[in-house]
Amino acid sequence: MPEAWAARENPLPLSTEALARGEQVYQQYCSACHGPLGQGDGLAPAVAYFDPSPTNLALHGPAHGAAEYAWIISEGNAESAMPRFDTKLSEKEIWSVVHYIRHGLADEQDEQYAQAHQH
Numbered sequence: 001m002p003e004a005w006a007a008r009e010n011p012l013p014l015s016t017e018a019l020a021r022g023e024q025v026y027q028q029y030c031s032a033c034h035g036p037l038g039q040g041d042g043l044a045p046a047v048a049y050f051d052p053s054p055t056n057l058a059l060h061g062p063a064h065g066a067a068e069y070a071w072i073i074s075e076g077n078a079e080s081a082m083p084r085f086d087t088k089l090s091e092k093e094i095w096s097v098v099h100y101i102r103h104g105l106a107d108e109q110d111e112q113y114a115q116a117h118q119h
């Protein structure tokens with residue numbers, strides 16, 4: 001991850017609003033590939049041909065830092081089907097969806113973690 005990104009933290013407080021907004025963005029822009037629950041099983045017909053296939057985001061959840069997610073969502077991966085979103089989404093939408101991946105798509109244990117740590 002480029003250094004300019006590594007130093008960044010999610011500027012949005014983790015809140016039910018941020019999660020709700022992130023969920024909206026996710027369902028609209030990401031679920032076709034990553035699946036409605038983030039399991040990498042999106043319904044877009046092309047998904048079957050993607051190599052690598054869309055990441056199971058529910059599994060990755062909080063394992064990656066917020067900055068790492070924001071970076072790949074913003075800039076995409078030129079070597080895979082992962083598009084860049086910095087031209088389609090506002091920064092706020094990107095950081096909201098980062099919250100949603102790390103805390104909304106994740107399982108109950110992670111929810112408890114999120115509540116205990118608030119970041």
Ligand code: HEC
Nearest residue numbers: 029030033050052053054055060069073077080081082097
């Ligand atoms: C056109 C299909 C497609 C769409 C739409 C899409 N992705 Fe992806 N995404 C992929 C593929 C394929 C990969 C796996 C290859 C890679 O890591 O580049 C990926 C990888 C990722 C990764 C890297 C995961 C990791 O831990 O390495 C993240 C994070 C991610 N996507 C988030 C999103 C988010 C958030 C959205 C919506 C704003 C989104 N993607 C929309 C196809 C898509």
